[in-house]
Amino acid sequence: MNRDWIATAGTLSQALPYMQRYAGATVVIKLGGHAMGSDEAMHGFARDVVLMRQVGLNPVIVHGGGPMINEMLGKLDIKSEFVNGKRVTDQATMDVVEMVLSGQVNNRLVQAICAEGGKAVGLSGKDANLMICKQTHKDLGFVGTPSTVDPTILRDLHAAHAIPVIAPLGMGREGETFNINGDTAAGAIAGALKADRLLLLTDVEGVKDKSGEVLTEIDPKIIPDLIADGTIAGGMIPKTETALAAMNDGVRAVVILDGRAPNACLLELFTDHGAGSLIRRPRV
Numbered sequence: 107m108n109r110d111w112i113a114t115a116g117t118l119s120q121a122l123p124y125m126q127r128y129a130g131a132t133v134v135i136k137l138g139g140h141a142m143g144s145d146e147a148m149h150g151f152a153r154d155v156v157l158m159r160q161v162g163l164n165p166v167i168v169h170g171g172g173p174m175i176n177e178m179l180g181k182l183d184i185k186s187e188f189v190n191g192k193r194v195t196d197q198a199t200m201d202v203v204e205m206v207l208s209g210q211v212n213n214r215l216v217q218a219i220c221a222e223g224g225k226a227v228g229l230s231g232k233d234a235n236l237m238i239c240k241q242t243h244k245d246l247g248f249v250g251t252p253s254t255v256d257p258t259i260l261r262d263l264h265a266a267h268a269i270p271v272i273a274p275l276g277m278g279r280e281g282e283t284f285n286i287n288g289d290t291a292a293g294a295i296a297g298a299l300k301a302d303r304l305l306l307l308t309d310v311e312g313v314k315d316k317s318g319e320v321l322t323e324i325d326p327k328i329i330p331d332l333i334a335d336g337t338i339a340g341g342m343i344p345k346t347e348t349a350l351a352a353m354n355d356g357v358r359a360v361v362i363l364d365g366r367a368p369n370a371c372l373l374e375l376f377t378d379h380g381a382g383s384l385i386r387r388p389r390v
């Protein structure tokens with residue numbers, strides 16, 4: 107039993123009503139490469155996911171791995187560049203991306219969740235036609251945007267009490283392999299599942315305003331203005347755009363939070379104060 111977070115949360119009695127409220131809920135969690143830096147962080151995350159499953163939630167994990175891909179490309183002396191947060195992906199780069207995401211990062215995360223007592227099953231967007239992609243933009247090469255998402259396999263895995271762990275890769279109609287930005291993949295999967303929550307775990311506490319304060323709740327209507335005036339920039343743009351697209355597809359709420367903080371997901375889901383920046387339609 108994971109007791110650390112109970113100490114942080116205050117009391118178990120505070121958490122219980124939230125656990126009951128979320129019983130049966132689908133929660134898609136995107137774990138970015140920066141948030142899974144150390145083995146300790148990965149195992150801490152794995153423990154939280156196992157506890158979620160034990161109290162009756164249906165977690166779906168989508169991972170990134172940008173820093174790990176960079177490291178391998180560096181070793182192989184392959185240069186890489188990003189345009190608007192997306193990696194320009196030629197065939198040689200695609201081969202490395204697939205090897206690192208499916209062969210290394212996915213396997214390690216599956217292993218960590220299994221070691222903590224969960225039944226994790228690793229797959230990529232290619233498995234069971236989970237994500238069929240179209241090319242995002244010619245200039246980016248093999249970068250894909252999911253055009254058809256079939257979440258049947260994820261429902262089957264939940265019925266078997268398993269925890270799906272997904273590498274952000276997809277298949278093209280011509281049999282190509284596409285590299286999908288991790289946030290985009292998580293948003294597409296959350297939308298297809300009409301998830302109750304999409305948690306985007308990153309390396310900052312949340313979305314910050316101009317003065318650097320974390321915005322604990324954001325009305326989706328103001329996000330385009332925050333992007334236009336430069337308050338939201340860089341890697342936070344795809345995250346907030348993913349949040350808007352996922353909510354459009356029927357996801358109830360999205361939270362952007364610090365994945366490096368201990369018990370981040372549990373504190374978000376099972377405490378009064380939550381964590382990070384909550385994006386949802388204001389109640390009327």
Ligand SMILES: Nc1ncnc2c1ncn2[C@@H]1O[C@H](COP(=O)(O)OP(=O)(O)O)[C@@H](O)[C@H]1O
Nearest residue numbers: 138308309310312313314337338339340341342
């Ligand atoms: N308004 C903002 N609030 C918080 N972070 C922001 C904001 N605008 C830009 N950022 C940047 O976005 C980064 C998160 O995006 P990214 O590095 O792509 O994360 P990840 O690798 O976890 O997917 C933060 O580290 C921060 O530098």
Ligand SMILES: CC(=O)N[C@@H](CCC(=O)OP(=O)(O)O)C(=O)O
Nearest residue numbers: 138139170171172192193287288
């Ligand atoms: C198209 C594109 O940019 N794909 C990403 C996929 C991994 C990812 O998203 O990793 P993080 O979440 O750790 O940033 C990449 O090649 O780096």
